[in-house]
Amino acid sequence: MELELFRVDYNIVGITSKSCLKLLPYTKIGEQQKVVVADNEGILQVFAVKKEDIQLQFKTLPGHKITSVQLSGEPGTMSDKIFISSENEVRGFTKKGKLFLSFDSNMTEPITSMYVLGNDLFLCGKHTYNHYKDCKDIGSYLCGDCIVDVIALHINKTHRLVALIACEGRMIRALEHARVTLSMEVESSPTVLHIYEDNDTKLVIFGTVDGRIGLLDIEKTQSFNKWIIQDNRFSSAISCIDSYKMVQNEHQNIIVGRQDGNIEVYSINLGDNETSALLHTTNCNESVTSLCCGIVGEANYDEILVATYTGRIFGLTTQTVERNITTDSKNYYFTTESAQKIVKLKNEVEELQMRVGKEREKYQASTHSYMEEMSAIPLLSIRDSMVQSKQDASYVLTLEVPTAIDNVLLQSNVPVDLLDVEKNSAVVSFSEAEPHNGNFLLATYRCQVNTNRLELKIRTIEGQYGTLQAYVTPIIQPKCCQVRQFEIKPLSMHFRVHSIEKKRPYNLLAIKGLFSLAEIHSWVFQCIPEVPEKPQFVDTTTTLFFQSTFLGTHLECNFQKGEAKFASDNISTISIIREFLTKETTKKKIKIDISIVVNDDSINHILKLIDPKLQSHAKLSKEVLLLDALHELGVNDTETVQALSTKYQVLLEKEKELRAEFSNQPAYLDRLYGIITDLYIDYYKFKGVSVKSRIPKLLTILDNYDYKNLLLFFRPDFEMLD
Structure with missing residues (x-):
């Protein structure tokens, strides 16, 4: 079943944040609803749409950035009171614009997320959670993880008030009276929480950083239930x-907004094994910050109202928009009303163009004058993120600017590979890198016209850590550039998990010394991704588990004041941690004792993990070389192809797929060779033997790869042990 929606643009406001858009409830079914929207310039406005014209109800003066908008009301009444949060303050407005609440929360950090339920107010900063009732503080909680969203609800059976906070450390915590009563582990970092109410059922669903939607079971199993929207691709x-309910169905639909601009409508049946079906998808080419559903443009027509990062407010309506336009012999005929609106819009555009021209001339004249006037560089807000993709062991780097991007320069002081991205239409050119000057990568992306969002993919090398810098140049006058820095950590290809296999052959690293809990936690934070910024516990041992996206190896970290233990089935991981911690402790002149236990069986285990990757990509590389050779021989016409053997004919038929796969994994075979070489050097380094002179022989064995020969080269005595 397909759902057809039509886009209608309504308004443009300033740059917006998450949860910035709401619809005031209607008094009778089918009537149009008023729109509440707030932006980063501190302006809150409420408007209605009457006969396709915007009618402003009220608008506040600019101020501090508004981070959240919520609607609520007294228990048992309509939720038509507007609450906004900015800095440490919460203000409340009636639907007519009267200020009835100005509350200073006295929080130690700015409010990033808010939820209002009756007389209860829940405010969260980056690490703090506060619960207020009738503007009185009744409890707070300090979280080591970064808090990204908060909601609250009454449990159906017990009617207890429970607040849920989504944390970056792949955890959703439930709190009662500001105490954590339940910690639910999820596979991916949550980004948003939502209460799904349908047919007297109240469920909690959440979205993740890798694009999935999961369901929580708070009442029965008190844990993660299942994925209801999942895609195998990142x-x-x-x-x-x-x-x-966008379509006439038994259950409500789920509407999703994504950072790449996709807006999707799903039908779901939570009691069925079939999790979801996609009914509609559209892309607006900008990050979606907020959306809500209701009736906006025309009475009795359902609509998805969307706010984007740059401040565009538009609707996706079930009403057919092109109803007043007909065509005849390539000429358009409009109704009188439509023709008048077009003339009015043309006049407005011409007037705006004249005003812009005058202001530009005035500005140019001021920059050339001999007075003390000077050219001002505009402050642009750049939205950036670097998220790990587990599917292809890479990082997705996203840069978004409110105006069009001219070019982006990438510079890295450590070796990284750039991968192809389908969505990326920018033209890339590489400059000659100078590793001796700390430049391993210099690449320039020249963007197409009107591109304000750029997505890149990079792959890092573990053990090589440093900084990746993106110089973003927008198309504005005067020319300016903003720099964004992204830290590449020593174990950059690891991600956090909640448990690991205990049966694997682990190598052990133990460190003892006069260091504090804060110091060892800081070192682990700098070494491995997805580590909480602050330690959760003070007196007990902190235990964290990680998995490698590239090889699937595991890592366990246990640390407390004066002591740390690390266990991994990859000896190279242990070597990287040891080198990094030794360097950091030397900087602070802290004396430490290091002990290492090497498990020889871990070598067999790692080589067995690499074996299928090595075989498949070695085969792919040979097939691409064969294709190049066939084309050099001029095997292009049908007659010549038919004269070839079946093997080569099949190879030519699959050429497009093979070359696409090969280009998507640049230097993959070299990467595997590098991992095996590092493994060999690290293994014998811990045994006190230098084997650098034997590396050429190792590479020869890899070029003529055989698992048994490679294992015997690593462990010549293995047959005696067998």
Whole structure:
């Protein structure tokens, strides 16, 4: 079943944040609803749409950035009171614009997320959670993880008030009276929480950074239930969720907004094994910050109202928009009303163009004058993120600017590979890198016209850590550039998990010394991704588990004041941690004792993990070389192809797929060779033997790869052990 929606643009506001858009409830079914929207310039406005014209109800003066908008009301009444948060303050407005609440929360950090339920107010900063009732503080909680969203609800059976906070450390925590009563582990970092209400059921769903939507079971199993929207490919992060009956069905639909601009409508049946079906998808080419469903443009027509990062407010309506336009012999005929609106819009555009021209001339004249006037560089807000993609062991780097991007220069002081991205239409050119000057990568992306969002993919090398810098140049006058820095950590290809296999052959690293809990936690934070910024516990041992996206190896970290233990089935991981911690402790002149236990069986285990990757990509490389050779021989016409053997004919038929796969994994075979070489050097380094002179022989064995020969080269005594 397909759902057809039509786009209608309504308004443009300033740059917006998450949860910036709401619809005031209607008094009778089918009537149009008023729109509440707030932006980063501190302006809150409420408007209605009457006969396709915007009618402004009220608008506040500019101020501090508004981070969240929520609607609520007294228990048992309509939720028509507007609450906004900015800095440490919460203000409340009636639907007519009267200020009835100005509350200073006295929080130690700015408010990033907010939820209002009756007389209860829930405010979260980056690490702090506060619960207020009737503007009185009744409890707070300090979280080591970064908090990204908060919601609250009454449990159906017990009617207890429970607040849920989504944390970056792949955890959703439930709090009662500001105490954590439940910690639910999820596979991916959550980005947004939503209460799904349908047919007297109340469920909690959440979106993740890799584009999935999961269901929580708070009452029965008190844990993660299942994925209801899942894609095997890496999808863009989910920024907002709403539930609404867009089609006549038994259950409400789930509407999803993503950071890559996709807006998707799903039908779901939570009691069925079939999780979801996609009904509609559209892309607006900008990050979606907020969406909500209701009736906006025309009475009795359902609509998805969307706010984008740059401040565009538009609707996706079920009403057919092109109803007043007909064509005849390539000429358009409009109704009188439509013709008048077109003339009015043309006049407005001409007037704006004249005003812009005058202001530009005035500005140019001021920059050339001999007075003390000077050219001002505009402050542009750049939205950036670097998210790990587990599917292809890479990082997705996203840069978004409110105006069009001219070019982006990437510079890295460590070796990284750039991968192809389908969505990326920019032209890339490489400059000659100078590793001796700390430049391993210099690449320039020249963007197409009106591109304000750029997505890149990079692959890092573990053990090589440093900084990746992106110089973003927008198309504005005067010319300016902003720099964004992204840290590449020593174990950059690892991600956090909640448990690991205990039966694997682990190598052990133990460190003891006069270091504090804060120091060892800081070192682990600098070494491995997805480590909480602050330690969760003070007196007990902190235990964290990680997995490698490239090889699937595991890592366990246990640390406390004066002591740290690391266990991994990859000896190279242990070597990287040891080198990094030794360097950091030397900087601070802290004396430490290091002990290492090497498990010889871990070598067999790692080589067995690499074996299928090595075989498949070695085969792919040979097939691409054969294709190049066939084309050099001029095997292009049908007659010559038919004269070839079946093997080569099949190879030529699959050429497009093979070359696409090969180009998507540049230097993959070299990467595997590098991992095996490092493994060999690290293994014998811990045994006190230098084997650099034997590396050429190792590479020869890899070129004529055989698992048994490679294992015997690593462990010549293995047959005696067998």
